[in-house]
Amino acid sequence: MVNRSQRFLLREKQILLIGGGKNKKFVWEAAKNYLVKIILIDPDHNHSAATSVYKFIQCDIEDHSRDEENAEKIVHLLRTQGLAVDGCMTVIDEYVPLTALLCEALCLLGNRPEASRKTKKKSLTQNVLVESAIRSSPLPNPKLNAVTIHEIVQPEDVKGSSNILQYPAILKPEYGSSSLGVYLVKDETECLKSFNTVQKTLKAKDEKALAFGYGNEMLLAEYALGTKHGVDIVMFRGMILAAFISDCGPTRFPRFLETSSCMPTSLTLDKQRQLVTATQQCVRAVGLTDGVYDIEFKMTPMGPKLIEINGRMAGYNHRDWILAVFDTDILFLNFLIACGILPSVRPLEPRCQLIGVMCTTTAHAKALSRPGIATLEILAEAHEEGEILFFPRESKLKENEPFENLLCQVVVKAASINEGKEKLLAVCRKYGIDNQQYPVERFLSPFLELSRQ
Structure with a gap:
């Protein structure tokens, strides 16, 4: 639900958007719908949004070691072109620190650069929590x-890691996203092997393929036992105005790509409160204050354990899920916050239950390459007919890739978790998504277990 008066306040506002990225067409489409003028800064001369936004400025901003210099350059470009901006934001992970520098330079509402730096590097985020001196709360x-955690910059750093944390542990890139290059390792030997494999792959493909220009350092983290959950929050001047909790199904070890999702959460109310409290304390510790963020936790027997804090609005289809379930557009709220307007967020009861599964390039390349039976085009038609909600990610069906990638997500809408599971399982069997390599029933089973708590 979009507040009419707030929509009026946002009308004709000029928002500086840092980075256009891929699959972000929904941002400028929404801006056009809300009559917001987007000034897009992107390094790609031929970006697809160049003719779709109010103003497009090409600027080389890919070298993040020069973010401060790039911020000064962008400010100069705005002034020389006579462009006034009412807000500044990004929906691209790699541009979170640069956006914070620009908000500070332009005196706009946003996070301080130090807070963005703390959320960008995973080990730094965890260290901030450990060293937190919050005592008055x-x-x-x-x-x-x-x-x-244990930082791994070079192979020699693996030796002795078993004295710091207990194996099995999670090896992952310091700056990466989307679970690319993340592995469960059982001991130091396997850790070293996985570390060398990832580094070799990165050098063969792109020197900074996973980290988007920040570096290829890796992190070894304690493997917390429990269920995984996402918390999408809306913050204004340090206050959490709304929190949307979703559940994630088990991953396909040894990799950690998401398999299934459920919204609204099936957690009991007390555990939901634990997650929101943990979220509040974690974002407060790192210093986030204004924006829409995505925080990931494991709910363990000892309470919530932080996986990571994404210092920008969640990507892919989180916006679509929250809009469908709670009738709330988090992108609209992000626009408002960027412009310094306090969002009006009314607590809303969920309108439906969404349950979905991810299709991956390695598990479904063959299953979704059967003309007349199951293809990405056929899934898109099923979406148009109302049978499913279909969210494409990749258009190329590559079975043998160094890192497993998300291909698409198939979702069903239902009145309850049980109904949703039955509908989704039937759809997955119909289109071959459920197979020996990808047992959908197992990926959905935790949602029912949680709902019975």
């Missing part, structure tokens, strides 16, 4: 939400 100290 009656809430639990954020260090309780941290996991044990």
Whole structure:
């Protein structure tokens, strides 16, 4: 639900958007719908949005070691072109620190550069929680939400890691996203092997393929046992105005790509409160204050344990899910916050239950390459006919890739979790998404278990 008066306040506002990225067409389409003028900064001369936004400025901003210099350059470009801006934001992970520098330089509402730096590097985020000195709050100290970590920059750093944390552990890139290059390793030997494999792949493909220009350092983290959950929050001047919790199904070990999702959460109310409290303490510790963010946790027997904080609005289809379930457009709220307008967020009861599964390039390349039976085009037609909600990600069906990638997501709408599971399982069997390599029933089973708690 979009507040009419707030829509009026946002009308004709000029928002500086840093980075156009891929599959972000929904941003400028929404801006056009809300009568917002987007000034897009992107390094690609031929970006597809160049003719779709109010103003497109090509600027080389890919070298993040020069973010401060790039911020000064962008400010100069705005002034020389006589462009006034009412807000500044990004929906691209790699441009979060640069956006914070620009908000500070332009005196706009946004996060401080230090806060963005703390969320960008995973080990730094965890260290901030451990070292947190929040004492006045009656809430639990954020260090309780941290996991044990060990930074791995070179192969020699693996030796002795078993003395720091317990195996099995999670090896992942310091700056990456979308679970690319993330592995579960059982001991130091396997850790070293996985580390060398990832580094070799990166050098063969692109020197900074996973980190988007930040570096290829890796992190070894404690593997917290429990269920995974996402918390999408809306913050204004340090206050959390709304929190949307979703559940994630088990991953396909040893990799960690998402398999299934459920919204609204099936967690009991007390555990939902634990997640929101942990979220509040974690974002407070790192210093986030204004924006829409995506925080990931494991709900363990010892309480919530932080996986990571994404210092920008969640990508892919989170906006679509929240809009469908709660009738709330988090992108509209992001526009408002960027312009310094306090969003009006009314607590809304969920309108439906969404349950979905991810299709991956390695598990479904063959299954979705059967003309007349199951293809991406056939799934798109099923979406148009109302049988499913279909969210494409990749258009190329590559079975043998160094890193497994998300191909698409298939979702069903239902009145309950049980109904949703039955509908989705039937759809997955119909189109071959459920197969020996990808047992959908197992990926959906935790949602029912949680709903019975």
